[in-house]
Amino acid sequence: MIQNNPIGRLIAHIILIIGIVIVAFPIYYTFVASTQSLQEILRPPLSLLPGSHFWENYSAALFGGVGRIGGVGVDRLLFNTIVMALAIAVGKIVISILSAYAIVFFRFPGRMVFFWLIFITLMLPVEVRILPTYKVMVDLGLIDTYTGLTLPLMASATATLLFRQFFMTIPGELVEAARVDGAGPWRFFKDILLPLSKTNIAALFVILFIYGWTQYLWPLLMTNRNDMTTIVIGLRKMISFADADTEWHLVMVTCILAIVPPILVVVLMQRWFVRGLVETEK
Amino acid sequence: MASSTRVTFPNKLLPYLLLAPQLAITAIFFYWPASQAIYQSVLREDPFGLSTQFVGLGNFRRVISDPNYLNSLHVTVVFSIATALIAMALALLLAVMADKVIRGKGIYRTLMIWPYAVAPAIAGMLWLFLFNPSMGTLAYLIRSAGYNWDPLLNGNQAMVLVVSAASWKQISYNFLFFVAGLQSIPKSLIEAAAIDGAGETKRFWTIIFPLLAPTTFFLLVVNTVYAFFDTFGIIHAVTSGGPGKATETLVYKVYNDGFVNLILGDSAAQSVILMVIVIALTAIQFRYVERKVHYG
Numbered sequence: 001m002i003q004n005n006p007i008g009r010l011i012a013h014i015i016l017i018i019g020i021v022i023v024a025f026p027i028y029y030t031f032v033a034s035t036q037s038l039q040e041i042l043r044p045p046l047s048l049l050p051g052s053h054f055w056e057n058y059s060a061a062l063f064g065g066v067g068r069i070g071g072v073g074v075d076r077l078l079f080n081t082i083v084m085a086l087a088i089a090v091g092k093i094v095i096s097i098l099s100a101y102a103i104v105f106f107r108f109p110g111r112m113v114f115f116w117l118i119f120i121t122l123m124l125p126v127e128v129r130i131l132p133t134y135k136v137m138v139d140l141g142l143i144d145t146y147t148g149l150t151l152p153l154m155a156s157a158t159a160t161l162l163f164r165q166f167f168m169t170i171p172g173e174l175v176e177a178a179r180v181d182g183a184g185p186w187r188f189f190k191d192i193l194l195p196l197s198k199t200n201i202a203a204l205f206v207i208l209f210i211y212g213w214t215q216y217l218w219p220l221l222m223t224n225r226n227d228m229t230t231i232v233i234g235l236r237k238m239i240s241f242a243d244a245d246t247e248w249h250l251v252m253v254t255c256i257l258a259i260v261p262p263i264l265v266v267v268l269m270q271r272w273f274v275r276g277l278v279e280t281e282k
Numbered sequence: 283m284a285s286s287t288r289v290t291f292p293n294k295l296l297p298y299l300l301l302a303p304q305l306a307i308t309a310i311f312f313y314w315p316a317s318q319a320i321y322q323s324v325l326r327e328d329p330f331g332l333s334t335q336f337v338g339l340g341n342f343r344r345v346i347s348d349p350n351y352l353n354s355l356h357v358t359v360v361f362s363i364a365t366a367l368i369a370m371a372l373a374l375l376l377a378v379m380a381d382k383v384i385r386g387k388g389i390y391r392t393l394m395i396w397p398y399a400v401a402p403a404i405a406g407m408l409w410l411f412l413f414n415p416s417m418g419t420l421a422y423l424i425r426s427a428g429y430n431w432d433p434l435l436n437g438n439q440a441m442v443l444v445v446s447a448a449s450w451k452q453i454s455y456n457f458l459f460f461v462a463g464l465q466s467i468p469k470s471l472i473e474a475a476a477i478d479g480a481g482e483t484k485r486f487w488t489i490i491f492p493l494l495a496p497t498t499f500f501l502l503v504v505n506t507v508y509a510f511f512d513t514f515g516i517i518h519a520v521t522s523g524g525p526g527k528a529t530e531t532l533v534y535k536v537y538n539d540g541f542v543n544l545i546l547g548d549s550a551a552q553s554v555i556l557m558v559i560v561i562a563l564t565a566i567q568f569r570y571v572e573r574k575v576h577y578g
Contacts, residue, residue: 005482008382008482009382009383009384011379012379012380012382012383013379013383013386015375015376015379016376016379016380016383016386016390019372019375019376019379019394019453020390020393020394022372022450023393023394023396023397023450023453023454024393024396025412026405026408026409026411026412026450027396027397027400027408029408029411029412029419030408030411033411041417042416042417043417044417044418044419044421044422045419045422045423046419094303095303095304095307096304098300098301098303098304099300099301099303099304101300102296102297102298102300102301103297103301104288105288105290105291106290106291106293106296106297106300107290108294108297108298111297114301114305117305117308117313118304118305118308121308121312122564123557123560123561123564124312124313124316124557124560125511125560127511127514127533127536127537127556128316128319128536128553128554128556128557128560129312129315129316129318129319129553129557130536130537130540130541130549130553131319131322131540131541131546131549131550131553132314132315132316132318132319132322132550133311133315134541135315135318136310136311136314136315136318140310151307151311152307152310152311154303154307155304155307155308155311155312156304160304168288172288172289173289175289175290175291176289179289179291184291185291185293185296188291210398210399213399213401214399214400214401214402214403214404214515215401216401216402216403216514216515216518216519217514217515217518217537220518221541232401232403232404232515235403235404235407235519236403236407236518236519239407239410239519248417252411255404255407255408255411258401258404259399259400259401259404262399262400262401263396263399263400265399266395266396266398266399267392267395267396270391270392270395273395274391274395274458277455277458278458278459278462
């Protein structure tokens with residue numbers, strides 16, 4: 001046995017608490033700022049306790065018609081972001097599970113070529129092909145559309161690899177038994193494969209939802225109109241230190257609204273998320 | 283291996299239909315633009331877009347000899363090394379501590395994973411709220427202490443700010459992997475060392491740290507990719523590459539040259555160089571994974 005060292009454990013707790021303060025402080029500080037009046041924010045140092053303007057600021061940002069970015073309310077930006085995150089997460093999962101199913105459970109000419117074609121997209125992130133991708137999107141008329149915001153991001157080498165890994169652990173006897181019982185590919189997929197993949201799907205959903213929610217370069221390129229953009233890009237447009245009219249208290253509210261939904265998803269689905277993250281990447 | 287004896291369905295057309303959506307998206311939105319980037323990288327267009335000519339590796343030569351490009355290469359290397367080191371060192375320290383405590387493990391983890399859900403651009407903004415000279419409380423405290431802090435004017439301070447934001451966001455991710463790595467180290471090994479009289483520090487450096495090497499190496503690659511590519515939002519939202527060009531990373535420069543300044547050939551050449559970097563990093567990552575994970 002390693003000796004039980006209460007002092008060592010105490011030090012561990014102290015270091016962890018300091019770590020958590022560092023990790024949580026920027027978020028907490030922004031929350032505090034979002035409950036203060038504009039004057040209080042502009043006069044540092046800010047108090048470390050929430051102020052008295054919580055309802056005022058939040059209702060102003062959400063329903064008050066203020067805090068608008070070029071005439072667009074925060075609710076619209078939030079809606080766009082939710083659409084984007086959900087569509088990307090669901091789309092990637094559907095498309096990848098179908099591809100992995102084809103690659104693992106069928107034999108056909110070109111199987112490995114297709115697998116590698118999907119795999120290689122890992123090496124072609126948007127960042128390395130900004131301009132030509134933009135041109136394709138313009139030519140297809142996809143700028144400022146939900147299709148443009150989501151469809152091109154639905155291909156996923158990572159998710160396909162993960163499902164492929166998982167499918168290969170499914171014993172051949174199971175497939176054989178299903179076939180003996182007269183189940184076709186569709187029955188097998190729906191009644192056996194999908195139920196078995198539930199945890200993987202849940203884990204991937206969290207990771208991909210966060211991926212969609214936190215996109216930056218893509219919505220920056222694909223949207224010109226303020227009412228089609230995401231809350232992250234909207235925030236970027238709200239922030240101006242040179243502009244004396246920047247309504248910082250509403251910027252802070254918008255910031256909190258932009259980070260709370262994904263944090264909730266991660267925290268509430270923590271069990272699947274942690275498993276999924278550590279497994280997906282390995 | 284298993285794949286040859288795998289039981290499969292006999293359908294001939296179905297697999298192609300199943301693969302079609304993914305392949306269509308990759309062809310239209312990945313391969314076509316990427317090949318265009320490569321094609322444009324060997325062309326030069328006049329400023330009005332009226333004529334183009336083939337210049338071979340001319341664009342690459344120009345890009346590589348451009349002091350601004352070398353500057354942004356330097357900025358990217360400094361930024362990536364600093365971000366990866368800080369994010370990994372802090373995460374390792376916290377993970378080792380979390381491995382030690384008995385009570386409160388779950389709560390610590392829950393509180394530690396928040397930044398993972400925060401968009402890089404917003405991580406940058408959060409730090410900017412704290413540290414901008416006009417209203418940031420921490421900036422106020424630094425200035426009260428007599429230090430001349432203004433990351434919007436001082437390049438080094440701007441770099442400190444973006445590195446802090448970038449590594450802050452990455453701590454959660456690294457923490458989860460280090461915790462998983464620590465859990466997979468057999469306790470009996472550590473106990474044996476303890477019986478042999480190795481102290482805590484010695485046990486860490488001679489047993490735990492070497493056994494964590496695969497995790498550490500994997501995270502090093504992932505953090506480098508993150509610092510190179512995923513931090514565009516932080517740079518764009520916080521400093522826009524400035525002040526001067528003190529925080530202009532490679533990805534920011536590709537965006538700026540191509541999308542803002544419309545220098546097509548140079549931007550395409552830079553894209554191709556970035557592509558080579560991603561390919562190298564991905565290859566390293568999967569070579570390592572291949573050794574660990576069993577592929578059929």
